[in-house]
Amino acid sequence: MIRVEDISKIFGADPETALGRLREGGTKAGIQAETGQIVGIDRASFALDPGEVFCIMGLSGSGKSTLIRCINRIIEPTAGRILFMDPELGEQDVTAMDGEQLRRLRTYHMSMVFQHFALFPHRTVHANAVFGLEIQGRDKAERDRVGAQVLEMVGLGAWGKAYPSELSGGMQQRVGLARALATQAKVLLMDEPFSALDPLIKVNMQQELVRIQQELERTILFITHDLDEAMRIGDRIAIMEEGRIVQIGTPEEILVNPRTDYVANFVEHADPTAVITAGTIAVPFSEATFILHEERAGLRYYRRRDDGEDGDIRYCIDADGRFHHVVLGERAVEPGRMDTTAPAATGASVRGRNEEVLRCGPATVLRDVLRARVRSRHPVVVTGEDDRFEGIIDEPALVHAILEKRGQPTTEPPVSGDAREAHA
Amino acid sequence: MTELLDVLRTLFTDPFGLIDLPIRQWITDAIGWIVSNFRGFFRTYVSPPVRGVMELSQWALRTLPPGVMLIAVFVIAWRAASWKVGLFSAVAFAFIGFMGVWDALIVTLSLVITAVLFSVVIGLPLGIISSRSDLFYTIIRPILDIMQTTPPFVYLVPAVMLFSIGNVPGLIATIIFAMPPIIRLTNLGIRQVQTQYIEAALAFGSSPREILWKVQLPLAMPTVMAGLNQTIMLSLSMVVIAAIIGAGGLGLEVYAGLERLNIGQAFVGGIGIVLLAMVLDRITQGLGERGPGGRNGKAD
Numbered sequence: 001m002i003r004v005e006d007i008s009k010i011f012g013a014d015p016e017t018a019l020g021r022l023r024e025g026g027t028k029a030g031i032q033a034e035t036g037q038i039v040g041i042d043r044a045s046f047a048l049d050p051g052e053v054f055c056i057m058g059l060s061g062s063g064k065s066t067l068i069r070c071i072n073r074i075i076e077p078t079a080g081r082i083l084f085m086d087p088e089l090g091e092q093d094v095t096a097m098d099g100e101q102l103r104r105l106r107t108y109h110m111s112m113v114f115q116h117f118a119l120f121p122h123r124t125v126h127a128n129a130v131f132g133l134e135i136q137g138r139d140k141a142e143r144d145r146v147g148a149q150v151l152e153m154v155g156l157g158a159w160g161k162a163y164p165s166e167l168s169g170g171m172q173q174r175v176g177l178a179r180a181l182a183t184q185a186k187v188l189l190m191d192e193p194f195s196a197l198d199p200l201i202k203v204n205m206q207q208e209l210v211r212i213q214q215e216l217e218r219t220i221l222f223i224t225h226d227l228d229e230a231m232r233i234g235d236r237i238a239i240m241e242e243g244r245i246v247q248i249g250t251p252e253e254i255l256v257n258p259r260t261d262y263v264a265n266f267v268e269h270a271d272p273t274a275v276i277t278a279g280t281i282a283v284p285f286s287e288a289t290f291i292l293h294e295e296r297a298g299l300r301y302y303r304r305r306d307d308g309e310d311g312d313i314r315y316c317i318d319a320d321g322r323f324h325h326v327v328l329g330e331r332a333v334e335p336g337r338m339d340t341t342a343p344a345a346t347g348a349s350v351r352g353r354n355e356e357v358l359r360c361g362p363a364t365v366l367r368d369v370l371r372a373r374v375r376s377r378h379p380v381v382v383t384g385e386d387d388r389f390e391g392i393i394d395e396p397a398l399v400h401a402i403l404e405k406r407g408q409p410t411t412e413p414p415v416s417g418d419a420r421e422a423h424a
Numbered sequence: 425m426t427e428l429l430d431v432l433r434t435l436f437t438d439p440f441g442l443i444d445l446p447i448r449q450w451i452t453d454a455i456g457w458i459v460s461n462f463r464g465f466f467r468t469y470v471s472p473p474v475r476g477v478m479e480l481s482q483w484a485l486r487t488l489p490p491g492v493m494l495i496a497v498f499v500i501a502w503r504a505a506s507w508k509v510g511l512f513s514a515v516a517f518a519f520i521g522f523m524g525v526w527d528a529l530i531v532t533l534s535l536v537i538t539a540v541l542f543s544v545v546i547g548l549p550l551g552i553i554s555s556r557s558d559l560f561y562t563i564i565r566p567i568l569d570i571m572q573t574t575p576p577f578v579y580l581v582p583a584v585m586l587f588s589i590g591n592v593p594g595l596i597a598t599i600i601f602a603m604p605p606i607i608r609l610t611n612l613g614i615r616q617v618q619t620q621y622i623e624a625a626l627a628f629g630s631s632p633r634e635i636l637w638k639v640q641l642p643l644a645m646p647t648v649m650a651g652l653n654q655t656i657m658l659s660l661s662m663v664v665i666a667a668i669i670g671a672g673g674l675g676l677e678v679y680a681g682l683e684r685l686n687i688g689q690a691f692v693g694g695i696g697i698v699l700l701a702m703v704l705d706r707i708t709q710g711l712g713e714r715g716p717g718g719r720n721g722k723a724d
């Protein structure tokens with residue numbers, strides 16, 4: 001949908017010199033001390049797929065606002081290219097557009113939501129919501145219709161005649177969202193839209209956004225400095241440091257494999273239970289971890305290597321490698337699919353946990369696995385496509401996942417900044 | 425050596441004797457040049473519209489029966505500010521009428537209306553241009569400073585030379601004297617609009633003109649209104665002074681009273697001016713506070 005290629009932004013009188021320094025490997029602080037110019041963005045590249053929620057995360061001053069403003073050229077990038085791909089328009093070079101083309105792009109194809117809402121104080125909620133439609137030149141009847149529709153969608157159907165100052169922060173940002181949705185633009189640029197809101201309202205708004213997104217399928221570039229927020233709503237996350245993008249990946253990839261210390265610091269306090277998946281934390285089904293116990297009637301019975309000879313759980317797999325059932329002692333048990341909607345049984349004691357064996361897919365998040373484990377005392381079986389046996393999640397695996405925020409120790413350890421330097 | 429000492433001594437005892445700046449002559453010459461070359465132009469092209477607007481407004485105010493006018497004043501002040509201001513304004517106007525200077529009030533009011541109308545029609549666009557062009561504002565700023573700090577009496581002489589005596593030269597001097605605040609505050613009001621609103625307007629594809637009309641001007645309104653208030657007050661004060669060169673109205677009452685040592689007449693004129701000033705001030709202040717941007721211009 002959008003491809004950003006090597007975008008840089010220098011704030012200063014002589015950007016060419018600063019760009020040169022950047023190419024030679026200069027740092028933001030160094031260039032500022034040397035030339036007095038500020039590096040806003042340092043050669044950032046990424047691409048947004050249609051329908052994706054792409055988060056950009058970083059500390060304050062890392063260049064997030066500058067980057068998002070370069071995409072609709074409210075800030076003029078110093079170097080690099082931005083391409084806008086659209087099924088109707090084909091591929092367009094945003095950086096080469098003249099004033100009129102740029103206005104059309106902003107009017108019909110991209111809209112924006114701001115951290116401090118930026119609602120026009122002299123306009124009613126309705127008049128704010130339809131601002132973009134006014135610029136599009138729609139007639140009053142259509143503005144009224146679409147305005148009512150988007151305000152309804154964000155839960156402010158009754159507030160059209162009020163002024164922004166009469167609304168709470170959360171409600172004001174709903175208006176900001178309505179204004180951005182009203183133009184039907186496929187790309188939504190959101191610069192820390194929920195950062196100024198109270199924590200409870202914030203979570204509420206995040207859920208709302210996810211709901212609206214499922215309905216409307218816009219392509220969203222979402223900026224935040226809150227990792228939990230990014231993990232909750234982002235399909236992918238890019239992490240920015242000093243104007244540079246240091247890592248791009250799914251929430252889980254970033255959590256499990258932070259590429260630098262900066263990223264590792266970020267994810268240290270993240271809540272892993274909503275992000276890490278069963279596939280990552282499972283003790284994988286492999287030579288190293290499982291051993292064939294017996295083979296009988298075309299079925300193979302495996303047990304954990306660590307359990308030793310007297311291990312009383314065996315995992316049965318058929319000739320095609322499909323998972324078949326579990327044997328507990330002498331009893332064959334067909335594992336039940338996990339019911340992720342059931343509330344966690346808070347009162348259950350260890351002894352009260354039942355004998356059922358549960359099974360889930362590799363994409364099931366840790367939180368749901370934990371919830372199920374409260375009810376059952378046996379490891380959870382992880383099966384993939386075609387019922388292929390992928391591994392099990394036992395108690396040590398769970399503890400490890402929560403404490404270390406990563407999968408089994410056998411997975412490749414993350415490369416830390418120190419380690420890299422030591423190698424170099 | 426002694427010569428050098430002489431010069432040094434004069435430098436301390438009589439430095440101004442060393443150089444003679446013939447500013448007086450320059451200005452006299454300049455005005456003389458303007459008068460002899462442009463008098464015709466000013467009298468054919470500048471006088472008639474000013475006179476026309478003034479006569480039209482005077483005719484309208486005179487045609488309105490005083491009772492209707494009092495009600496109109498009440499309603500305007502009430503809508504612009506509050507019912508209290510409305511009541512005060514109507515009572516103040518009635519009081520002026522009871523003092524026997526209703527007709528002078530009408531004349532002064534029409535002069536103020538005319539001067540303010542021209543100040544706004546010329547000043548607002550200049551203010552808008554100033555806000556968009558630093559160069560333009562850099563050029564216009566010293567001119568505004570001069571216009572505002574020059575004592576009002578100074579305008580009267582060239583005005584008379586160009587337009588002879590009467591209401592029109594008084595009005596021209598008034599327009600020049602009263603215009604700077606509306607230019608300054610329009611410029612300031614537009615420049616003060618927070619970037620976040622400009623960014624939002626830009627992000628939705630607004631053209632510069634749409635930004636001006638839909639965002640900058642509405643948000644600058646309270647400041648523009650403050651400028652309008654100052655312009656009205658300045659024009660009222662100037663219109664009074666203009667009585668010296670033959671403008672009529674309440675100022676003439678004061679001027680004539682002083683000339684004939686008729687203290688009573690002078691005071692009646694003075695009270696009328698003060699009351700009119702208070703009414704106009706309250707009404708325009710009310711407009712400023714009520715202006716659309718005044719609702720919550722500071723919302724982060």
Ligand SMILES: Nc1ncnc2c1ncn2[C@@H]1O[C@H](COP(=O)(O)OP(=O)(O)O)[C@@H](O)[C@H]1O
Nearest residue numbers: 011038039040059060061062063064065066067
């Ligand atoms: N108009 C500007 N002039 C100079 N420096 C700027 C300007 N805007 C932003 N910067 C600098 O660019 C860097 C990135 O800022 P910004 O994009 O606002 O960061 P973030 O949104 O991540 O907090 C900061 O160092 C900031 O000081």
Ligand SMILES: [Mg+2]
Nearest residue numbers: 064065066192
């Ligand atoms: Mg920012």
